[in-house]
Amino acid sequence: GAVVSQHPSRVICKSGTSVKIECRSLDFQATTMFWYRQFPKQSLMLMATSNEGSKATYEQGVEKDKFLINHASLTLSTLTVTSAHPEDSSFYICSAGRQGAGEKLFFGSGTQLSVL
Amino acid sequence: RKEVEQDPGPFNVPEGATVAFNCTYSNSASQSFFWYRQDCRKEPKLLMSVYSSGNEDGRFTAQLNRASQYISLLIRDSKLSDSATYLCVVSRMDSSYKLIFGSGTRLLVRP
Numbered sequence: 115g116a117v118v119s120q121h122p123s124r125v126i127c128k129s130g131t132s133v134k135i136e137c138r139s140l141d142f143q144a145t146t147m148f149w150y151r152q153f154p155k156q157s158l159m160l161m162a163t164s165n166e167g168s169k170a171t172y173e174q175g176v177e178k179d180k181f182l183i184n185h186a187s188l189t190l191s192t193l194t195v196t197s198a199h200p201e202d203s204s205f206y207i208c209s210a211g212r213q214g215a216g217e218k219l220f221f222g223s224g225t226q227l228s229v230l
Numbered sequence: 231r232k233e234v235e236q237d238p239g240p241f242n243v244p245e246g247a248t249v250a251f252n253c254t255y256s257n258s259a260s261q262s263f264f265w266y267r268q269d270c271r272k273e274p275k276l277l278m279s280v281y282s283s284g285n286e287d288g289r290f291t292a293q294l295n296r297a298s299q300y301i302s303l304l305i306r307d308s309k310l311s312d313s314a315t316y317l318c319v320v321s322r323m324d325s326s327y328k329l330i331f332g333s334g335t336r337l338l339v340r341p
Contacts (some may be wrong), residue, residue: 219329
């Protein structure tokens with residue numbers, strides 16, 4: 115099956131630093147990738163849709179200047195949390211769709227971000 | 231009101247029990263429906279798609295009622311390994327295709 119690799123799996127950082135999370139589709143090309151955030155005991159919330167070669171589409175209430183998304187190739191999308199603060203501590207997870215797989219999305223393993 | 235609503239549980243059941251989860255969605259334009267399983271701090275994994283005609287996969291049976299905007303999941307003969315959070319998910323199209331996740335129902339299967 116299709117594999118999506120997400121790195122790193124866990125990050126602990128000081129307040130004010132920036133953190134980059136990578137999402138790679140290993141055996142297929144993903145023109146669209148999705149970034150989600152999940153707080154404890156809450157649902158996955160879509161943050162943005164990442165489109166290869168164009169600007170990401172952000173959901174209402176998500177600051178595009180704080181959560182920078184770059185989708186420079188068909189196999190890589192990155193999410194950078196700029197000037198992270200403790201309230202940004204969360205589980206971040208990416209997913210990608212593969213052509214021919216219908217509506218099935220393939221998820222990365224997630225990144226647990228803890229901002230001290 | 232959340233677009234996808236689920237009872238958070240937890241449902242605490244003995245091995246071998248039958249357990250049912252329910253989910254409602256508010257957007258009548260929702261197109262497709264799924265149940266995902268998520269273990270603690272792991273990515274969600276697709277359990278099964280849900281169709282109006284009802285569908286079964288081994289011990290798991292899913293049902294969709296479009297008129298009532300209601301989705302169900304039935305697990306028979308529960309196993310310890312079924313302990314997880316079960317996410318009700320719907321898809322729709324806005325400017326792009328989106329999956330909307332419920333907050334999940336937690337299941338604990340005890341020996």
